[in-house]
Amino acid sequence: MDRVAIIGASMTQFGQRDAWIRELLAEAGQAALADADVSPDEIEHLYVSNMASGEFEGQTGVPNALAHDLAAMPAYTARIDQTSSSGGAGVYAAWQSVASGASDMTMLVGGEKMTHRSTAEATDVIASLTHPVEYKHGVTLPSFAGLTARLYLDTYDAPRESLGKVAVKNHKNGVDNPHAQFRKEVDLDTVMDSPIVADPLRLYDFCPITDGSAALVFCPESVAREYTDDYAVISGIGGATDTHVVHERADPTTMGGVVNSSEIAYEMADLEPDDIEVAELHDMFTILEFLQSEDLGFFEKGEGWKAVEEGVTDRDGDLPINTSGGLKSKGHPLGASGVAQVYEIYKQLIGDAGERQVDADVGLACNVGGFGNCVTTTIMESR
Amino acid sequence: MDRVAIIGASMTQFGQRDAWIRELLAEAGQAALADADVSPDEIEHLYVSNMASGEFEGQTGVPNALAHDLAAMPAYTARIDQTSSSGGAGVYAAWQSVASGASDMTMLVGGEKMTHRSTAEATDVIASLTHPVEYKHGVTLPSFAGLTARLYLDTYDAPRESLGKVAVKNHKNGVDNPHAQFRKEVDLDTVMDSPIVADPLRLYDFCPITDGSAALVFCPESVAREYTDDYAVISGIGGATDTHVVHERADPTTMGGVVNSSEIAYEMADLEPDDIEVAELHDMFTILEFLQSEDLGFFEKGEGWKAVEEGVTDRDGDLPINTSGGLKSKGHPLGASGVAQVYEIYKQLIGDAGERQVDADVGLACNVGGFGNCVTTTIMESR
Numbered sequence: 171m172d173r174v175a176i177i178g179a180s181m182t183q184f185g186q187r188d189a190w191i192r193e194l195l196a197e198a199g200q201a202a203l204a205d206a207d208v209s210p211d212e213i214e215h216l217y218v219s220n221m222a223s224g225e226f227e228g229q230t231g232v233p234n235a236l237a238h239d240l241a242a243m244p245a246y247t248a249r250i251d252q253t254s255s256s257g258g259a260g261v262y263a264a265w266q267s268v269a270s271g272a273s274d275m276t277m278l279v280g281g282e283k284m285t286h287r288s289t290a291e292a293t294d295v296i297a298s299l300t301h302p303v304e305y306k307h308g309v310t311l312p313s314f315a316g317l318t319a320r321l322y323l324d325t326y327d328a329p330r331e332s333l334g335k336v337a338v339k340n341h342k343n344g345v346d347n348p349h350a351q352f353r354k355e356v357d358l359d360t361v362m363d364s365p366i367v368a369d370p371l372r373l374y375d376f377c378p379i380t381d382g383s384a385a386l387v388f389c390p391e392s393v394a395r396e397y398t399d400d401y402a403v404i405s406g407i408g409g410a411t412d413t414h415v416v417h418e419r420a421d422p423t424t425m426g427g428v429v430n431s432s433e434i435a436y437e438m439a440d441l442e443p444d445d446i447e448v449a450e451l452h453d454m455f456t457i458l459e460f461l462q463s464e465d466l467g468f469f470e471k472g473e474g475w476k477a478v479e480e481g482v483t484d485r486d487g488d489l490p491i492n493t494s495g496g497l498k499s500k501g502h503p504l505g506a507s508g509v510a511q512v513y514e515i516y517k518q519l520i521g522d523a524g525e526r527q528v529d530a531d532v533g534l535a536c537n538v539g540g541f542g543n544c545v546t547t548t549i550m551e552s553r
Numbered sequence: 554m555d556r557v558a559i560i561g562a563s564m565t566q567f568g569q570r571d572a573w574i575r576e577l578l579a580e581a582g583q584a585a586l587a588d589a590d591v592s593p594d595e596i597e598h599l600y601v602s603n604m605a606s607g608e609f610e611g612q613t614g615v616p617n618a619l620a621h622d623l624a625a626m627p628a629y630t631a632r633i634d635q636t637s638s639s640g641g642a643g644v645y646a647a648w649q650s651v652a653s654g655a656s657d658m659t660m661l662v663g664g665e666k667m668t669h670r671s672t673a674e675a676t677d678v679i680a681s682l683t684h685p686v687e688y689k690h691g692v693t694l695p696s697f698a699g700l701t702a703r704l705y706l707d708t709y710d711a712p713r714e715s716l717g718k719v720a721v722k723n724h725k726n727g728v729d730n731p732h733a734q735f736r737k738e739v740d741l742d743t744v745m746d747s748p749i750v751a752d753p754l755r756l757y758d759f760c761p762i763t764d765g766s767a768a769l770v771f772c773p774e775s776v777a778r779e780y781t782d783d784y785a786v787i788s789g790i791g792g793a794t795d796t797h798v799v800h801e802r803a804d805p806t807t808m809g810g811v812v813n814s815s816e817i818a819y820e821m822a823d824l825e826p827d828d829i830e831v832a833e834l835h836d837m838f839t840i841l842e843f844l845q846s847e848d849l850g851f852f853e854k855g856e857g858w859k860a861v862e863e864g865v866t867d868r869d870g871d872l873p874i875n876t877s878g879g880l881k882s883k884g885h886p887l888g889a890s891g892v893a894q895v896y897e898i899y900k901q902l903i904g905d906a907g908e909r910q911v912d913a914d915v916g917l918a919c920n921v922g923g924f925g926n927c928v929t930t931t932i933m934e935s936r
Contacts, residue, residue, distance in 0.1 A: 215792075224608045224681055231636045231682030231797070234926040238797040244813040246792030247927055248642040249634040253614045259631040262655075263646065269651035271646075274792075298607055299614030407655075409598075409629030414614070414621040430627040543617040544630055 257508020316368025344495025401504020407433025640891020699751025727878025789861025834869020
């Protein structure tokens with residue numbers, strides 16, 4: 171079977187944007203069309219990854235509006251929502267649309283407009299994904315993260331500083347990402363002295379609230395060759411769920427959705443964790459980078475923290491993680507994040523990552539919804 | 554290529570339900586698993602068609618919750634939203650998941666919980682799909698329907714009573730649908746004397762606000778044969794958009810999304826409109842049944858109304874339309890409606906439609922979002 175290729179990509183400036191969701195989506199969509207040198211009337215399927223434009227902005231039907239705004243009608247459109255992993259789910263939908271033969275040219279645009287709402291309001295919209303009983307008891311995603319971080323540090327005898335070093339690393343990477351929300355280095359003291367949010371996690375262990383969008387153009391590899399020599403292929407992709415009620419998990423330091431989705435992706439790609447040369451992980455909270463790096467098989471259980479301490483996941487390490495700056499410094503516009511992860515891997519694989527460039531032919535993106543409730547893992551290879 | 558088969562289906566009682574969206578989805582999901590004789594752990598992909606659980610109920614992440622509630626974890630899940638045609642978009646997503654080889658057993662559950670909100674509130678949530686400028690001028694879907702109905706009646710010299718006869722026919726069909734919200738016949742006088750909502754349309758020209766859900770189980774035809782002799786196949790499916798701003802359409806009596814999506818579906822199925830023997834159309838407003846029956850090629854432009862007058866679309870006519878009772882009498886729980894349309898065609902094709910049974914081997918479902926903003930057309934055949 172023809173593999174599914176990505177032939178163009180874009181991401182907008184992430185941060186506090188003076189633009190509504192429709193404008194953000196159109197901005198990324200137009201840029202990706204230009205990058206791929208594809209005209210809007212070539213688009214057959216147009217997917218939008220977005221969690222909550224209705225809740226944030228009172229505007230639904232945004233995929234239809236985007237088809238209109240991009241002059242891509244009568245392209246088929248739908249919105250793909252998987253809460254904070256809507257972007258990864260959109261990548262899977264776009265992959266399926268091409269792999270099934272339904273579309274020979276698919277665009278995915280992921281985006282979210284959040285900063286016009288207060289942090290409390292935005293957090294409350296996100297918290298609506300949790301189980302109502304847990305939600306009413308205040309066990310929101312940040313508090314789960316705090317509880318899990320405490321458990322991880324205790325269980326694996328990891329120093330609190332190792333979490334801080336994730337923030338330091340990702341902020342350092344973000345300096346070289348022109349689209350990142352925060353382009354400034356932070357030192358470990360700053361992280362360790364920042365206000366406590368959910369003990370033991372502090373302000374710098376959390377990603378910000380962000381506006382932004384990102385887009386990708388997919389087609390069969392046979393079609394890709396007609397457009398460009400600079401394409402990457404998706405060689406493995408899989409998705410999986412874990413319990414909705416987080417307290418039902420046997421071991422909260424293991425993310426079942428990451429384990430199961432990556433198993434599917436590795437098998438499809440016929441690759442092992444050791445084959446991955448660059449990865450974008452969903453560091454909504456610093457602790458999540460440890461959990462994913464272990465559950466993806468990069469490191470033994472309980473040893474992800476050592477990799478950060480030893481510089482293995484630095485940009486010049488053996489397995490660079492979050493060269494983009496991650497959600498931590500790049501920002502986390504819910505529906506855009508999973509798309510922007512694949513944007514980064516695509517740029518790395520085609521050798522167009524600028525100052526962030528690493529030497530890699532195989533990359534992986536892991537997009538996590540909720541507290542690992544639903545996960546999509548995508549493995550990509552240079553052509 | 555292996556065709557995509559449907560091997561099981563369910564729909565819940567439609568109407569005013571004392572159950573939240575999670576319960577409604579689980580009810581349909583469990584019933585479809587039982588109908589298909591498939592165990593939850595066989596489900597690889599689980600899609601949820603739903604427009605607005607966040608806006609209606611403050612609960613997002615419902616696909617993940619459903620995977621949990623059905624004990625279908627770690628099945629991959631995502632929510633598919635295409636506003637009022639989320640169900641049809643879900644059918645397309647489920648089809649793609651099987652046709653792409655990503656899943657050998659996919660469940661789709663569509664549902665919406667609406668009646669706990671006032672009609673004004675519910676209508677406002679739906680209206681959030683329209684263009685903000687049109688919305689702020691009060692040009693909501695019902696008013697578009699009124700304007701379009703007036704234009705249609707004037708242009709094609711159709712009597713106002715012909716619209717009323719759509720309501721009479723669909724109510725009559727709904728009497729034999731045990732899941733329908735309204736199981737009562739109405740006569741033409743009742744329809745014609747009902748209160749005006751958007752001139753010339755009256756109360757009985759509109760579908761109600763509804764709670765409910767429906768579910769389908771999809772797999773490759775080769776797998777279907779291992780489970781049952783009573784399956785149907787999707788032989789053609791396509792989707793398309795029309796302008797988001799309705800006033801930009803050259804002719805509001807033509808639904809471009811219906812024309813374009815059905816063209817794709819007919820070509821894929823290698824069938825003509827004349828080959829269709831039973832159809833479920835999206836009669837959110839009576840006028841839409843005329844427009845779709847013409848834009849799908851069943852009747853010449855401007856002659857759909859004659860077919861209703863002449864009984865062609867009655868259950869015992871040449872081309873029965875909305876044997877289920879349609880949205881008009883069955884009800885319209887947004888995310889469920891497109892799934893319930895395919896449920897009806899499936900039941901007709903496997904000969905399990907009870908009192909509603911017609912003689913058909915080829916059926917079509919047309920699910921419309923907004924005022925034709927986005928449309929999915931599905932053609933099915935008995936095995």
